[in-house]
Amino acid sequence: MLNLKFLETFVWVARLRSFTLAANRMNATQAAISSRIAALETELGVKLFLRDHKKITLTPEGLNILARAEPLLKSARSLVDDLSGAGWLHGTVRIGVIDTISFTWLVDLIRSSKAQFPQINIEITADTTLRLVNLLAAGEIDVALIMGPVLEQGYLSVELCSYACHWVASPMLGLGGRASLDQIARFPIVSFPKGSQPHAAITRFFEQFPRDDHVIYTANSLATIIRMTADGIGVAAIPPVVAERELARGELELIDAQQPIPPMRLHAVYFDGPAQLIPATIAELARQVAHDFCQHSNPDWAWDRPSAGRSGSGPLA
Structure with a gap:
């Protein structure tokens, strides 16, 4: 009888080519x-892969079996789901998450998982979107909560919510809640790390203000970005929803100026x-x-469906 575990192994090797x-x-x-x-090759009586020192490729027989194996495995998984129900799920899930989500509803997710699926263990890895996508591709995490979507074949992206971005600064900078873009450009910009979508947007935005002395400080930690900005190091464009406490305490203030970063679209991405x-x-x-988090948040700061006309909306390559 065909071993489904061996067949699943074949599908993963075929998909990942490794x-x-x-x-x-x-x-x-x-x-x-x-x-x-x-063992699977022996049972089927065919060669599934061609191997050399640099790569592996599927044989014609392997391609044929792959096309049949994936629907078979999905049917088997559906059968197990129907018989057991999700409440019986057990195992470990490795979740990669960006700080923007860690600062808002990650704890709520963990609590909900604990209540509904008590036999699922959770391992959290906090990192940037770019790094988490690489970890997902390498099989080191199972689901990534990131700025998405990921459009490469083989991935599923579930849209979660969107966060508006706004200029924020410490009151000690004396901007008074309103500033021209030229005024903002005179301060150092505290930004998300290089390689991120927000950093790329900031860079493009400030190309209209060529200055030899223009400074951008980058950090891969949102806590560091917020702390540096609250301490008056510079001006930052971040989602206000992640800095509600600092805004409420007067450590940061919103600056009325054109926004350089379109809303952040957040997705849960996993391998299909x-x-x-x-x-x-x-x-x-x-x-x-x-969705629940957005229902209790400022609707101008966080929402759970795309919406044209929101503050700061626009294309982001």
């Missing part, structure tokens, strides 16, 4: 992955492969939690 990445994805050793593939019930469940739970 025994090492498949081993990471399935929490197995590379030797175990190789052994499963060898077999045996992805837990990541899919967490992604859907994140959507529900984000």
Whole structure:
């Protein structure tokens, strides 16, 4: 009888084109992955992969079996779901999350998961969107809560919510809540890290203000960005919803000026492969939690559906 575990292993190797990445994805050793593939080839009586020192490719027989294996595994997963129900889920899910979400509703997500799926263990990795997408591709996390979507084939992106971005500064800078763009350009800009969508938008935005002495400070920690801005190091464009306490205490103030960063679109992204019930469940739970968070937030700062005409909206490449 065909071993579904071996068939699942074959699908992961075929999708990732790597025994090492498949081993990471399935929490197995590379030797175990190789052994499963060898056993499957023996059982089917065909060669599935061509290997050399640089890459692996599917044989014609392998391509044919892949086309049939994926629907078979999805049907098997659906059967298990119908018989057991999501409440019986158990295992470990590795969630990658950006600070923008950590500062708002990540704790609510963990609490909801604990209440609904008490047998699911959660491992959190906090990092930038770019780094988390790489970790997802390498099989080191199962679902990424990031600025998305990810449009590459093989990924599913569940839209969660959007956050508006606004200029903020310390009152000690004396901007008085209103400033021209030229005034803002005279201060250092405290920005998200290079390679991020917000940093790219900031860079493009300030190309209209060529200054030899213009300074941008970058940090991959939102807490650091908020602290530097509140201490008067410079001006930042961030979602106000992540700095509500600092705004309420008067440590930061909103600056009325043209916004350089369009709204941040947040997504839950996971690999569309077999045996992805837990990541899919967490992604859907994140959507529900984000919706609840937005219902209790300033509607100009956070919303759970795209909306033309919001403050600061615009294309972001």
